[in-house]
Amino acid sequence: MKMKFIPMMFFFLVYLGINKMYAQEQPQANGDTISPKIEEVKKSIDLLKTEIDILKKIKFSGYIQGQFQLADRVGTKTYEGGDFSPISDKRFMVRRGRLKLAYMGDLTQYVLQIDVTEKGFALKDAYASFTEPWLKTFGITVGVFNRPFGFEIPYSSSLRESPERARMSQILFPGERDLGAELVIQAPKTVRIWSGFKLEAGLFSGNGINPDFKEIKDFIGHLTYTGSTKNELFKYSAGVSYYNGKVYQGTKYIYSMNTLKDNMTKGFTVDSAAINKGGYAKREYFGADIQLIIATPVIGITQLRGEFIMGQQPAYDNLGSTSTSDATFSKTPPTRDTYIRKFNGAYFYLVQNIGKSKFGIVVKYDWYDPNTDVKGQDVIPTYSYTDGTGTVIPNNKTLLTASDIKYQTLGIGVNYKMTENIKWTVYGAWVVNEKTGITGYGGDLYDNVYTLRMQYKF
Numbered sequence: 001m002k003m004k005f006i007p008m009m010f011f012f013l014v015y016l017g018i019n020k021m022y023a024q025e026q027p028q029a030n031g032d033t034i035s036p037k038i039e040e041v042k043k044s045i046d047l048l049k050t051e052i053d054i055l056k057k058i059k060f061s062g063y064i065q066g067q068f069q070l071a072d073r074v075g076t077k078t079y080e081g082g083d084f085s086p087i088s089d090k091r092f093m094v095r096r097g098r099l100k101l102a103y104m105g106d107l108t109q110y111v112l113q114i115d116v117t118e119k120g121f122a123l124k125d126a127y128a129s130f131t132e133p134w135l136k137t138f139g140i141t142v143g144v145f146n147r148p149f150g151f152e153i154p155y156s157s158s159l160r161e162s163p164e165r166a167r168m169s170q171i172l173f174p175g176e177r178d179l180g181a182e183l184v185i186q187a188p189k190t191v192r193i194w195s196g197f198k199l200e201a202g203l204f205s206g207n208g209i210n211p212d213f214k215e216i217k218d219f220i221g222h223l224t225y226t227g228s229t230k231n232e233l234f235k236y237s238a239g240v241s242y243y244n245g246k247v248y249q250g251t252k253y254i255y256s257m258n259t260l261k262d263n264m265t266k267g268f269t270v271d272s273a274a275i276n277k278g279g280y281a282k283r284e285y286f287g288a289d290i291q292l293i294i295a296t297p298v299i300g301i302t303q304l305r306g307e308f309i310m311g312q313q314p315a316y317d318n319l320g321s322t323s324t325s326d327a328t329f330s331k332t333p334p335t336r337d338t339y340i341r342k343f344n345g346a347y348f349y350l351v352q353n354i355g356k357s358k359f360g361i362v363v364k365y366d367w368y369d370p371n372t373d374v375k376g377q378d379v380i381p382t383y384s385y386t387d388g389t390g391t392v393i394p395n396n397k398t399l400l401t402a403s404d405i406k407y408q409t410l411g412i413g414v415n416y417k418m419t420e421n422i423k424w425t426v427y428g429a430w431v432v433n434e435k436t437g438i439t440g441y442g443g444d445l446y447d448n449v450y451t452l453r454m455q456y457k458f
Helices: 005-028 031-056 167-172
Strands: 058-071 090-104 108-117 120-131 138-146 177-185 197-204 218-228 234-248 254-259 266-271 280-296 300-315 338-353 359-369 383-386 392-396 407-417 422-433 449-457
Touching (some): 120 177, 167 338, 177 218, 234 300
Antiparallel strands (some): 058 449, 090 108, 108 120, 120 138, 138 177, 177 197, 197 218, 234 280, 280 300, 338 359
16 A cells, blocks of 8 residues: 555645745845755755655555355354354354555565454464575575465465365465575576576474474475466466475374284374384475466466375374364474374366456365375274184274365355455355265265355455
């Protein structure tokens, strides 16, 4: 928000001051008296220009997203803005209420962003960045900011065509931000050969926006290349990401997937060595993303996006939560057992602007499989096996729970950019889960959610 009234006000006051001074001094016709006054005015104008230059570097921006949602049933657990109340299937909410202050220097930047909703106040960004003045290629960012992994995590929620990020993104990177420092390498646009490449690499606490209590830090890196045709009707970008981190082990009990005694069933087995307590479990992600933008005069702008992530994810509990990693982010060192799973997930967007109109259509598909070692039919509360003598041994637990269920989501929506500031979104999210032998998960859950949102951005 440019505060144009400030320089106008100052210039007006200076103008009045000059006129008043001139009127008072004119009868005396004394050059020795007028000259110092003029010098004072010049100094005031120079100071005013300096202050205006500073004000030009400060920018306030923000947006608010108010919405109404309808779920299939009361108490629906969802990633479309959080779980519903146990006694409601309809709700109004302020999904995001952001206010951002940014100071933009020639080679420096300071950003502070907060989020205020009916749920309270939360810090989103607090960081400073600096680019060296010689090559203008190497930069450093320090503070709380988006994790540099993939495309969807740092992509602003005010620009995203779907109301929420994919389930995979929310589980692996809750809150999107972390506390740390990163190095950014990107040549200026004048260096045509290398300017398309960008490398972001940093060390982070690995605990989100929570106190940093680990002695070992997490590494995150993202390498991208962006290009376009000469007429810019076709733009493209692709990247690879890597995450290598550690999760503190609060007890000596570390559970991992193995083939159990019957040599057929897979489940969790425990390592209970005393040395495990106070150690660290490995968290490792591999990711790849791609974005394509095609502009045609008749059809309009078409956007295609996709991202795939796989790796190993530790979690602090196995109590049946549909999330398998949120619990690894805590304010204090955990005192719960550690469960380790291999996972994969992906999302795909098709975004189509309708010609030159203000309407756009989005189709989005994503999946998240928190445990790739098992399928839905393997997730059962107990199992039995036969030993070498033919005796049936019942009730040997696999320890598999709802945390091991794969989910797929299809989202379809329409966006209407009413003005430069106001955008309306109508969106439906249809969710399908694996069928298991666990009570309550024998079929597909009733957890679809429909959203009507108005966003005001300035």
